[in-house]
Amino acid sequence: MKTPIYYFSGTGNCLKIARELADELGDAEVISIAKAAKSKVDVAAERIGIVFPVYALNMPAILFDFISKMEADASKYIFGVMTYADVGGDALIQLARELRRKGLKLSAGFGIRMPGNYTPFYGAIPVEKQLLFFNAAHKRIVEEIAPAIREGRIHKIERSKFPLNLLTWALYPLVLPMTPSEDKKFWADERCNGCGICQKVCPVDNIRLQDGRPSWKHRCVQCFACLQWCPTQALQFGKSTKGRKRYHHPEAVLQDFINSERGNSAAD
Ligand SMILES: Cc1cc2nc3c(=O)[nH]c(=O)nc-3n(C[C@H](O)[C@H](O)[C@H](O)COP(=O)(O)O)c2cc1C
Ligand code: SF4
Ligand code: SF4
The missing domain is CATH 3.40.50.360 (Flavodoxin domain)
Known part of the structure; x- marks a missing residue:
């Protein structure tokens, strides 16, 4: 087996x-x-x-x-x-x-x-x-x-x-209870083009596009896929991420991380 x-x-x-x-x-x-x-x-x-x-x-x-x-x-x-x-x-x-x-x-x-x-x-x-x-x-x-x-x-x-x-x-007692709502620190800057990739790579379906902009639903697991895979580097976390070089393993491709085929106009 x-x-x-x-x-x-x-x-x-x-x-x-x-x-x-x-x-x-x-x-x-x-x-x-x-x-x-x-x-x-x-x-x-x-x-x-x-x-x-x-x-x-x-x-x-x-x-x-x-x-x-x-x-x-x-x-x-x-x-x-x-x-x-x-x-x-x-x-x-x-x-x-x-x-x-x-x-x-x-x-x-x-x-x-x-x-x-x-x-x-x-x-x-x-x-x-x-x-x-x-x-x-x-x-x-x-x-x-x-x-x-x-x-x-x-x-x-x-x-x-x-x-x-x-x-x-x-x-441990702090991390698990705090993790889901840590996503309140995410935001998209003026470079966001509404492509919806952040929504599609989220492993827990925590992102919805509303009027072409991402919003987070507070069930985050903090994987940072949304921030790292944003093609325009528009996605930020707090105040320190702007201008910082993004990371993904050089052999990993976006397709490996698509968890949802949800279209970029979906909202709830
Ligand atoms: C929210 C978050 C917290 C992290 N905390 C730690 C940590 O406490 N210690 C550490 O050595 N690396 C930490 N890292 C780095 C990751 O563990 C490391 O880069 C890992 O290899 C990423 O794996 P992935 O590419 O499969 O997501 C953290 C990364 C994230 C996104
Ligand atoms: S991946 Fe980036 S550019 Fe695309 S919708 Fe999300 S924040 Fe905007
Ligand atoms: S992709 Fe990861 S960090 Fe971004 S909202 Fe989803 S679970 Fe949270």
Whole structure:
């Protein structure tokens, strides 16, 4: 049976890692969590992968929802990969905990550093530096991660060093309740042409165009796909993102992120 590798991704880092793992493992299928989380998650396979980005040292909110839809079966070999820019904290430990609550077990957890995409804090790093991250990630997947998974090895759940890891748990009570309405900081400047791409890439259908301008519905998961994929760089978050270089993985294409075919005149 094929190994499903479930991924969540706003800008392609996790999608790329999931694809590389699938290539290395063979007979694997890369599946979007944004799409899978809409119904019951089929966990019939013996080996299952979960790849996600770290947000504020935590798992993305959508992961909690996704895991709640998995069926209990402690016999599965589940591996997790978190991608992060600087500090991943205890996000994989959090994944292990959520799986345990569902009667599932995380057998291996790997943290991979990738270019950051949190534009409120920084712009995209130069391409040469991005390549260093991609090459290091590829090497690790080929030499260490894929072989461990192939052999079904129990591998330590990677985490940031103490005391940085504790930030995950310090932020946890704040992050999840605040995330849905953080979208009130998004706005579109005068370059918005009403193309509707922000609406189409949103994994949780949180954007509507009203009179040709995006508005946010407060069920955001903070993936930043809307801001990063806006073709005119009109989309801003707070005061600091204007003029900052946008980021997406160079091998990711817009089509990979289209979650909704909703037309650009839709409103509700
Ligand atoms: C809302 C948000 C919060 C983030 N928080 C962190 C963080 O706490 N630590 C970190 O190292 N990277 C953080 N990042 C960076 C992402 O984890 C990283 O760039 C990831 O590889 C993006 O994956 P993607 O391209 O698949 O979306 C954050 C990104 C976003 C959008
Ligand atoms: S993607 Fe950008 S230009 Fe297109 S509707 Fe959204 S904000 Fe406007
Ligand atoms: S509104 Fe933007 S940041 Fe929020 S979930 Fe949708 S695409 Fe992601």
